[in-house]
């Protein structure tokens with residue numbers, strides 16, 4: 690009796706697992722469909738040049754950041770984080786990303802320089818396109834939800 694009850698539980702669990710897996714793959718394929726990027730190939734090309742010139746020195750050529758980015762230096766400042774979709778940048782709406790680039794990290798207690806007056810708003814947007822292009826589709830789709838809030 691006990692044995693068959695266990696078997697039943699196992700069976701129910703495996704059905705549950707399969708439906709969760711199915712639900713996940715369904716969400717993912719929808720997410721990929723919804724993730725057409727907001728930027729044009731021209732903006733991306735411009736952004737790559739801007740990123741290489743203004744951002745790559747700190748954030749890495751491909752936005753990979755510094756390997757010890759989670760460890761503050763002796764002055765309590767953090768090194769440049771990845772912006773390639775592996776850290777926190779994708780939790781921020783486009784408006785917040787642009788504000789950080791425009792005003793720098795001081796407002797966050799950091800020391801990233803602000804680009805106000807050095808890059809136009811359109812150039813700053815292109816720089817966002819450059820690093821967002823490294824984001825996998827599922828991360829980009831999650832960001833879209835945050836950006837639309």
Ligand code: HEC
Pocket residue numbers: 739740743744745746747748766767768769770772776777778779781786789790793794795797798799800801802804816817
């Ligand atoms: C001198 C180094 C430096 C340069 C140059 C620099 N950054 Fe940063 N960036 C940082 C640091 C450090 C942080 C973390 C916040 C802080 O300490 O100010 C940061 C944070 C960010 C964030 C927020 C990331 C997050 O997880 O929320 C974005 C987006 C960003 N930078 C984009 C850029 C772009 C785009 C450029 C070029 C236009 C750029 N940065 C140039 C050092 C730099």
